Amino acid sequence: MRIALTAAIFVGGLFYLFMGLNFMFLPESSAGDFGLSPDGAHGLASVRADFGAFFIVAAICMIFGAWQRNGDFLVPAALLFAVALVGRIVGVVMDGTYPGFLPPMIIEAVTASVVLYASRVLPHLET
16 A cells, blocks of 8 residues: 555656646746736746746655655645645635636645645654
């Protein structure tokens, strides 16, 4: 079970790393996939910085945590996706639904849950 969980976290981390790199190097198309239309250099820089940082940091935590088989590194990734899910829930409550609103919420909920579960199952650093 631990091996399968570790592999899933590692592969998920690679997926999110590629997403983050797409935001860094192809912000126009990546932002469009998220319903954004960045306006000029300022908008592109914001997409690169904010979305790139989100996905790359989550990916690094997931990959490193899986590679080292250490649950401590997985907690930040779980928190990032949990907070993103909360933001989407707040958006649905305050702004209503839109076509295709549910799949990203499911992905974030599953990612946060699996990564948080793995953070409890995998060993922790001794202090």
